[in-house]
Amino acid sequence: xxxxxxxxxxYLLANRKNGTIYVGVSGNLSKRMLEHxxxxxxxxxxxxxxxxxxxxxxxxxxxxAIKREKQLKAGKRSTKIQLIEKDNPN
Numbered sequence: 001x002x003x004x005x006x007x008x009x010x011y012l013l014a015n016r017k018n019g020t021i022y023v024g025v026s027g028n029l030s031k032r033m034l035e036h037x038x039x040x041x042x043x044x045x046x047x048x049x050x051x052x053x054x055x056x057x058x059x060x061x062x063x064x065a066i067k068r069e070k071q072l073k074a075g076k077r078s079t080k081i082q083l084i085e086k087d088n089p090n
């Protein structure tokens with residue numbers, strides 16, 4: 001039997017450059033991205049057609065991921081844009 005560590009991600013989605021930004025958290029980022037791309041779940045990301053993954057961070061502890069998500073959601077838009085453009089200028 002093999003054990004793998006579970007990882008949790010916070011992620012930012014956008015619909016276009018300088019467009020709407022969504023901050024989320026997930027224990028399975030690839031599955032969650034498919035849900036966003038297919039519009040499976042109703043809500044903010046579907047309403048604004050947020051399908052482009054523009055930034056993410058990984059955590060081993062879910063509480064740390066949730067804490068970071070809340071920090072980003074409460075933060076300024078300019079901070080989110082700086083995170084995105086640091087590794088993803090386009």
